[in-house]
Amino acid sequence: MSEPVTQRCELPTAADLLAALERCGFEHLDVDDHRTFVLYSEAVLDLQVTDGSLTAARTCTVASQGFALWVSDPDPDAVIGDFCTELVAAADTDRC
Numbered sequence: 778m779s780e781p782v783t784q785r786c787e788l789p790t791a792a793d794l795l796a797a798l799e800r801c802g803f804e805h806l807d808v809d810d811h812r813t814f815v816l817y818s819e820a821v822l823d824l825q826v827t828d829g830s831l832t833a834a835r836t837c838t839v840a841s842q843g844f845a846l847w848v849s850d851p852d853p854d855a856v857i858g859d860f861c862t863e864l865v866a867a868a869d870t871d872r873c
Contacts, residue, residue, distance in 0.1 A: 792868035
């Protein structure tokens, strides 16, 4: 099994990532105050806050943990990049 693809995601100001995930309607499973697993675009993503907490994050990493079995040729870099873009936008506004 290959290593998961990981990207760093920075926010302009501390943001409540749990509220942003809820606004976007992304299902997630919180592990602790700094980590949650997110279902996004047929992928399971591991979101870990590296500066702050899930409710007041400045920086996080997002790693792909796998894709649905029916996804034949996943592009983890693109999926994570799209997720980070949506997450930052949702954290910066009241909409996804």
